[in-house]
Amino acid sequence: DQQVKQNSPSLSVQEGRISILNCDYTNSMFDYFLWYKKYPAEGPTFLISISSIKDKNEDGRFTVFLNKSAKHLSLHIVPSQPGDSAVYFCAAYRSTGNQFYFGTGTSLTVIP
Amino acid sequence: DAGVTQSPTHLIKTRGQQVTLRCSPISGHKSVSWYQQVLGQGPQFIFQYYEKEERGRGNFPDRFSARQFPNYSSELNVNALLLGDSALYLCASSLGEGRQIYSYEQYFGPGTRLTVT
Numbered sequence: 001d002q003q004v005k006q007n008s009p010s011l012s013v014q015e016g017r018i019s020i021l022n023c024d025y026t027n028s029m030f031d032y033f034l035w036y037k038k039y040p041a042e043g044p045t046f047l048i049s050i051s052s053i054k055d056k057n058e059d060g061r062f063t064v065f066l067n068k069s070a071k072h073l074s075l076h077i078v079p080s081q082p083g084d085s086a087v088y089f090c091a092a093y094r095s096t097g098n099q100f101y102f103g104t105g106t107s108l109t110v111i112p
Numbered sequence: 113d114a115g116v117t118q119s120p121t122h123l124i125k126t127r128g129q130q131v132t133l134r135c136s137p138i139s140g141h142k143s144v145s146w147y148q149q150v151l152g153q154g155p156q157f158i159f160q161y162y163e164k165e166e167r168g169r170g171n172f173p174d175r176f177s178a179r180q181f182p183n184y185s186s187e188l189n190v191n192a193l194l195l196g197d198s199a200l201y202l203c204a205s206s207l208g209e210g211r212q213i214y215s216y217e218q219y220f221g222p223g224t225r226l227t228v229t
Contacts, residue, residue, distance in 0.1 A: 004154075032216045043116070043202055043220030044155070089154050093216040098168030100145065100218075102154030 003027050004092050006103035014111050019077040021106050023090030026071065030092040030101075035064060035075045038087045038105070047088075048075070080110045114139070116205050116221035124227045125193050133188045133224045137205030143167070144186040145218060146178055147202040155202055161186055162208070190226075198228045 005024045013019045025033075031052050036044035050057040050064045050073070057064050063076045077084055090103040117136045125131050137144050143162040147155035160168035161180035180186045184205075190197055204218035 006154075034216065036220075041222070043204075043222050046217055046219060049217060091154075095216075098160045099170070100147075100157040100160075100168075100216075102147075102156070104152070104154045 002104075004090055004101045004103040006088075006090055006106050008106050009104070010107040010109070012109045012111060013080045015082055016079045019075075019080045019084065019108055019110065021075040021077075021088050021090070021108065023073050023075075023103055024071060025073070025092050025101075027092070027094065027101075028068075028071070029094050029096065031095045032093040033064070033066060033073050034091045034093065035062075036089040036091060036102075037084075038089060044089055077108075080108075082110045082112050084108060085110050116203055116219055118201075118203050118221040118224050120224060121222070122225045122227075124229060126229055127193055127195060129193050130189065130191045131193060131226060133190075133201050133203075133226070134185065135188070135203030135205075135221060136185045137203075138219055141205035141207055141219070142184055143206045143208055144180055144184065145204045145206070146186070146188045147204065147220075148172070148197075149200040149202055149223070151199075158188070193228045195228050198226060200225050 034049040035047040038044040048062045066073045087105045089105045092101045119134045145160040146158040149155045157170035159178045164180045175191045178188045200223040202223045204220045206218045
């Protein structure tokens with residue numbers, strides 16, 4: 001039962017352009033949504049989060065958008081840099097029961 | 113400041129054996145969560161512990177158990193290992209749990225790679 005889905009396994013973007021990573025979810029009871037970045041041989045690194053009552057959160061080059069009616073969120077990276085090349089995981093958190101759900105990840109490659 | 117640490121880094125076990133994985137959270141973090149990540153998949157939530165009590169459990173069999181110690185470190189135990197238990201086991205820590213502020217912002221360790229043969 002995949003409650004958080006990332007349908008694009010990979011994405012390639014030119015340096016300086018915008019990267020848009022997408023995520024869909026099925027459970028309307030999630031309280032927070034998070035994005036993590038993962039380099040090979042390392043654990044995921046927390047990037048940015050958004051509460052279910054917000055529709056946008058921005059932190060530097062990273063902006064997360066939440067569309068609750070569509071059960072969809074996206075991560076925008078502007079401008080993209082080669083160091084952003086990594087696997088990005090979308091995650092959702094439900095405080096009732098303290099349940100965490102991760103997507104399968106999207107591998108981003110930023111081409112210099 | 114030290115991040116989340118896990119030991120061992122790699123482990124090879126035989127089917128039917130038992131394994132214990134260890135995790136030390138970031139200083140000041142009271143909550144520890146465990147995840148299993150199979151190749152090509154996202155992390156799957158196993159447990160969350162806070163103040164030595166289990167506060168969340170994912171869809172894993174009873175062969176998986178964990179505990180948290182007074183210093184907030186944690187152990188994950190897996191009994192009667194199966195080939196399918198081969199995975200990267202990740203530990204994550206956070207300041208709190210449930211509706212406490214920033215409880216959902218978790219910081220991960222590098223993981224323990226378990227291979228079951």
